[in-house]
Amino acid sequence: MVVFDKPKALTDAPLHYCPGCTHGIIHRLVAEAIDELGILGKTVGVAPVGCAVMAYDYFACDMVEAAHGRAPAVATGLKRAMPENVIFTYQGDGDLASIGMAETVHAATRNENITVIFVNNAIYGMTGGQMAPTSLPGQVTQTSPYGRDVKTVGYPIRVCEMLSALDGPELIQRVAVNNVKNVMAAKKAIKKAFQNQIDGKGFSLIEVVSSCPTNWGMTPSNALKWLEENMIPYYPLGVYKDRSAKEVK
Amino acid sequence: MSEKVLMKGNEAIAEAAIRAGCRHYFGYPITPQTELAAYMAKRMPKIGGTFLQAESEISAINMVYGVAGAGYRVMTSSSSPGVSLKQEGISYIAGADLPALIINVQRGGPGLGGIQPSQSDYFQATKGGGHGDYHLIVLAPASVQEMADLTAHAFDLADKYRMPTMILADGTMGQMMEPVSLPEETTSKVEKPWAVTGTNCEREHNIINSLYLVPEQLEKKNFERFEKYAKVEENEVMYEEYMMDDAEYCIVAFGIAARVSKNAITAARAKGIKVGMIRPITLWPFPKEAIAKAADKVKAFISVELSMGQMIEDIKLAEECRKPVVLCNRTGGMIPDPEQILKTIDTLIGGNN
Numbered sequence: 001m002v003v004f005d006k007p008k009a010l011t012d013a014p015l016h017y018c019p020g021c022t023h024g025i026i027h028r029l030v031a032e033a034i035d036e037l038g039i040l041g042k043t044v045g046v047a048p049v050g051c052a053v054m055a056y057d058y059f060a061c062d063m064v065e066a067a068h069g070r071a072p073a074v075a076t077g078l079k080r081a082m083p084e085n086v087i088f089t090y091q092g093d094g095d096l097a098s099i100g101m102a103e104t105v106h107a108a109t110r111n112e113n114i115t116v117i118f119v120n121n122a123i124y125g126m127t128g129g130q131m132a133p134t135s136l137p138g139q140v141t142q143t144s145p146y147g148r149d150v151k152t153v154g155y156p157i158r159v160c161e162m163l164s165a166l167d168g169p170e171l172i173q174r175v176a177v178n179n180v181k182n183v184m185a186a187k188k189a190i191k192k193a194f195q196n197q198i199d200g201k202g203f204s205l206i207e208v209v210s211s212c213p214t215n216w217g218m219t220p221s222n223a224l225k226w227l228e229e230n231m232i233p234y235y236p237l238g239v240y241k242d243r244s245a246k247e248v249k
Numbered sequence: 250m251s252e253k254v255l256m257k258g259n260e261a262i263a264e265a266a267i268r269a270g271c272r273h274y275f276g277y278p279i280t281p282q283t284e285l286a287a288y289m290a291k292r293m294p295k296i297g298g299t300f301l302q303a304e305s306e307i308s309a310i311n312m313v314y315g316v317a318g319a320g321y322r323v324m325t326s327s328s329s330p331g332v333s334l335k336q337e338g339i340s341y342i343a344g345a346d347l348p349a350l351i352i353n354v355q356r357g358g359p360g361l362g363g364i365q366p367s368q369s370d371y372f373q374a375t376k377g378g379g380h381g382d383y384h385l386i387v388l389a390p391a392s393v394q395e396m397a398d399l400t401a402h403a404f405d406l407a408d409k410y411r412m413p414t415m416i417l418a419d420g421t422m423g424q425m426m427e428p429v430s431l432p433e434e435t436t437s438k439v440e441k442p443w444a445v446t447g448t449n450c451e452r453e454h455n456i457i458n459s460l461y462l463v464p465e466q467l468e469k470k471n472f473e474r475f476e477k478y479a480k481v482e483e484n485e486v487m488y489e490e491y492m493m494d495d496a497e498y499c500i501v502a503f504g505i506a507a508r509v510s511k512n513a514i515t516a517a518r519a520k521g522i523k524v525g526m527i528r529p530i531t532l533w534p535f536p537k538e539a540i541a542k543a544a545d546k547v548k549a550f551i552s553v554e555l556s557m558g559q560m561i562e563d564i565k566l567a568e569e570c571r572k573p574v575v576l577c578n579r580t581g582g583m584i585p586d587p588e589q590i591l592k593t594i595d596t597l598i599g600g601n602n
Binding site: 011040041042043044046053054056057059060061062063064065066067070073074075076077078079080081082085102103105106 | 457
């Protein structure tokens with residue numbers, strides 16, 4: 001009996017991610033959700049520009065590679081053309097919260113029936129560690145070498161808090177993948193975000209607070225510790241909006 | 250062909266697109282293409298289609314990218330400043346070899362420019378427009394009838410060659426009303442096995458993509474794409490020759506400039522000056538051979554344009570500078586009148602004598 005196997009929604013392509021990067025975990029959680037819901041054959045994923053740019057090689061479903069930040073617009077096109085298919089985007093913080101902020105906000109306010117997986121590691125990984133819209137105050141990056149100075153470059157954007165102010169979206173939730181308990185909770189949230197789409201409920205965004213040991217300049221374990229001590233206090237985990245839950249009450 | 254109806258050019262494009270099987274439209278408000286979006290907003294919900302006013306031109310073209318990837322006929326429309334915003338998405342659509350239709354009802358530029366008719370996006374449309382090595386098939390209607398006919402044709406070409414096509418109209422073509430016989434209902438005749446419709450767990454996954462990190466692969470892809478473009482240049486050139494049999498002077502003009510030029514030709518011939526015209530209908534591929542052939546017999550070319558002179562470069566390249574090419578132009582939303590064209594011809598004759 002097989003007790004642990006690779007999800008069918010992942011291909012055999014070896015992941016290019018750095019050692020200790022949490023993208024691998026998040027890919028697996030998305031793939032497990034797709035497998036368990038039995039939607040592999042009708043799912044189309046949209047990859048971002050950023051570290052996950054080559055996600056189209058890793059997910060076994062049909063895939064589209066979008067321009068930087070435009071994944072929610074591309075997903076909108078796909079979903080409008082194929083309402084019976086399941087469409088998800090997989091985006092990082094620069095992609096979703098900086099260059100693609102307009103696409104994100106408007107897909108959310110339209111309650112576009114898509115699933116958005118938002119990986120927040122507070123840095124631009126692919127280009128070598130520049131300041132992201134979610135980099136913390138004081139965080140040292142390649143483009144904030146003296147630490148993020150909020151007086152000149154402003155404050156980090158809390159995406160879940162901001163989007164939950166809209167009437168449109170169905171589900172806005174923040175999870176993390178720094179320990180087993182949080183990974184389990186993240187899996188549940190991601191699966192729900194896909195189930196919502198199958199049920200026609202609308203825009204479901206799961207923000208996954210994650211780490212970038214390479215560009216944070218830390219060992220993988222220290223990176224997770226830094227995440228716990230710095231990221232989670234600034235980006236509290238939880239459900240920020242769940243319209244269906246409200247209706248039940 | 251159906252009975253003739255009176256329509257604005259913008260509306261004729263919209264109705265022709267619907268008749269060509271387009272059920273997905275994404276746009277953003279801008280003058281002077283407004284009627285097109287308004288027509289789609291009215292009609293699409295009634296026929297099970299999508300009309301979506303996007304948050305920006307950038308989003309609209311990326312929605313187009315999504316639908317095109319799914320294999321459905323799809324279009325967007327805008328005017329010059331908005332089409333500049335779409336260039337990123339158009340480059341991705343070209344790079345991923347997707348069929349889609351983009352309408353540019355041009356207005357004056359650069360910058361915010363004006364809202365009156367212009368042809369000053371010729372370079373942008375015919376040379377690629379966004380980053381990278383690519384072309385669009387660019388069609389230039391000169392009547393409301395052609396707005397409709399070329400729209401249907403543009404969808405067919407896009408599917409046939411798996412590439413984006415553009416209708417390069419102008420504010421006059423968009424706004425003016427003429428009787429039009431609308432094309433028959435049709436739809437895509439091309440199989441799209443590459444589309445991302447879901448694997449149904451029966452095939453390998455399809456990927457819509459323009460990223461090739463290995464330079465040898467990207468180079469190969471670009472060469473392959475240009476082999477396709479060579480076929481387009483070989484097979485799809487369209488132009489009209491008007492009174493060229495005995496012409497000693499050849500006007501080259503498209504769109505509204507070609508219509509004004511016809512009046513100038515009538516007036517010139519009344520004075521005994523033998524003027525004809527080559528009217529490119531495809532701006533890319535440009536009717537190079539027709540121009541080159543004309544260079545054997547005419548004394549000079551006159552490029553009549555609503556710009557500071559953009560198409561004139563392609564005329565010179567086509568006739569290899571064998572005969573003089575002069576520019577007769579207005580810009581900023583102004584249109585040359587027949588008198589200005591006549592005056593240009595008179596000056597040419599004076600110069601030759």
